[in-house]
């Protein structure tokens with residue numbers, strides 16, 4: 001669908017632009033048929049237009065744009081108007097390249113359409129935008145007048161819709177606006193209207209050519225200018241191949257170009273991209289062609305192309321001229337700059353000679369100055385030496401004076417010393433005496449000190465001997481200690497070795513012990529299992545009988561117990577009965593006699609306590625009549641000693657002892673609950689409020 005032709009005819013016969021509703025979503029065969037119908041309709045219209053003006057030579061497959069190019073010069077419309085209208089028409093306008101005349105022709109055509117009551121279009125529709133209205137107008141015209149406009153001389157009689165007035169419209173006979181078919185037109189009726197006279201056409205052409213020649217001379221000048229050549233070369237380098245083909249291959253036959261080609265050439269982008277050389281070739285080609293033509297006329301569309309090309313060339317020339325002006329200004333500025341630099345350099349060069357003179361003079365002055373300085377230095381040295389000599393003389397005189405003074409002082413000092421020496425001699429003698437006395441005293445002290453020191457030395461010698469003997473003994477002890485230490489060290493080493501061996505042995509033993517412990521646990525578990533099995537075998541329910549002794553105050557009474565067997569047999573006599581009923585036998589697991597202690601009673605119950613810690617449920621309860629000794633057996637007497645403890649205390653004691661012994665392997669948690677069932681009521685014996693609390 002993207003390759004649809006620009007102009008189409010709708011299904012209802014209306015022409016539509018390229019942006020028509022045919023670009024809808026529904027695409028089907030009907031649409032294709034419509035497109036074909038549009039193409040056919042446009043081809044019919046083109047054929048009709050070619051019939052009116054054979055010089056058009058418009059291809060049947062022409063697009064809307066091609067038709068626009070063909071109509072834009074007004075020739076066809078002028079021809080149609082002339083055939084419709086009996087009034088004279090300024091036909092020369094079609095080829096006179098005058099926009100006023102072209103406008104006049106189109107306006108006349110539109111006025112004719114208005115008078116005929118046919119659909120018309122705006123001037124702007126012909127110039128640009130959609131061609132729909134233009135094509136509709138022409139199509140209606142073709143439908144209405146068809147062959148009459150394209151055929152023989154006819155007088156068309158039509159009536160304007162809504163009007164009673166009828167108006168006669170005359171169709172010119174063999175109307176050919178171009179006149180290049182050889183038709184002279186209707187000289188009597190419309191010769192002036194439909195075709196130009198030879199003189200007028202020559203005049204128009206000469207005017208046109210004079211204008212173009214003027215432009216051409218300018219273009220030739222520009223073409224031969226170096227800037228333009230350079231620009232053209234650059235443009236040729238960049239131009240597209242397609243454009244080159246359009247402009248070069250058709251050179252020399254522009255009048256024969258189809259409107260579509262001219263339209264393509266007129267596109268602004270094509271002209272913008274064209275090399276200047278090609279544009280000039282186009283201009284030259286058109287002008288050569290117009291000169292070669294017999295009548296010298298240029299078709300309007302070719303003229304339009306020529307104008308467009310000339311405008312493009314003018315634009316490029318003005319751009320180049322602007323560029324040249326800028327360059328020129330730049331060069332002028334640079335010239336000024338260089339001139340000013342040259343002036344400066346000249347000034348500097350002039351100044352260099354004076355400077356050399358000054359330098360020479362300065363050199364001479366310096367030499368003189370050096371000489372003067374040397375002289376002055378010499379004079380200064382002389383003066384300095386003279387001053388030094390004066391100073392030396394004065395120093396010598398002062399030294400002489402000092403020497404005299406020193407000699408005098410020395411003599412005085414000698415005299416003084418002599419007098420002092422006389423006094424000193426006396427003092428010295430006295431002093432000598434004192435010293436001799438002191439020497440004597442000292443000698444005595446020395447003797448005493450020598451005696452003291454000899455005694456001291458004796459002592460020291462003794463002490464030294466004792467110390468030496470002590471040291472000797474110490475040394476011997478030390479030697480012994482060393483030997484002992486060595487032997488101890490050996491012993492320690494051997495002990496260490498022994499310990500290591502023993503540790504190793506112990507480790508092995510420990511390992512064996514650990515294995516034994518492990519085995520012990522296994523054996524213990526097995527033992528427990530066997531133990532509990534024994535308890536089971538002994539019987540889950542065991543019944544013991546305990547016979548309490550007579551209470552104090554009951555000593556005088558007689559017992560009914562006849563016999564107590566070792567295996568739980570019990571014989572009870574009833575003196576009130578005779579015969580067989582007088583003695584009855586009972587059998588228990590065991591019977592405890594009146595002398596049985598609490599420990600003996602508990603001994604048979606004790607194994608069951610261990611079963612509790614192995615996870616078995618055990619129940620021990622006492623049964624008997626009031627005062628038979630249940631409390632005594634289970635708890636013991638009030639404030640009882642350890643040996644009087646009943647079963648409960650002993651059982652709990654055993655539980656804690658066993659759990660303590662097993663704490664390394666098992667952790668036990670012990671809880672106690674004590675209840676009493678009395679008169680079919682259960683009471684919590686550990687409750688703080690005593691008997692009042694019933695067990696739930």
Ligand SMILES: Nc1ncnc2c1ncn2[C@@H]1O[C@H](COP(=O)(O)OP(=O)(O)OP(=O)(O)O)[C@@H](O)[C@H]1O
Pocket residue numbers: 547548549551594624625626627628629630631632633637
């Ligand atoms: N084996 C015994 N040795 C010495 N005294 C005993 C023995 N058995 C019981 N008694 C004494 O007999 C008395 C009654 O015993 P106990 O209170 O234990 O009887 P009971 O069955 O608990 O009575 P109740 O059912 O009325 O409570 C107590 O004074 C108790 O000290």
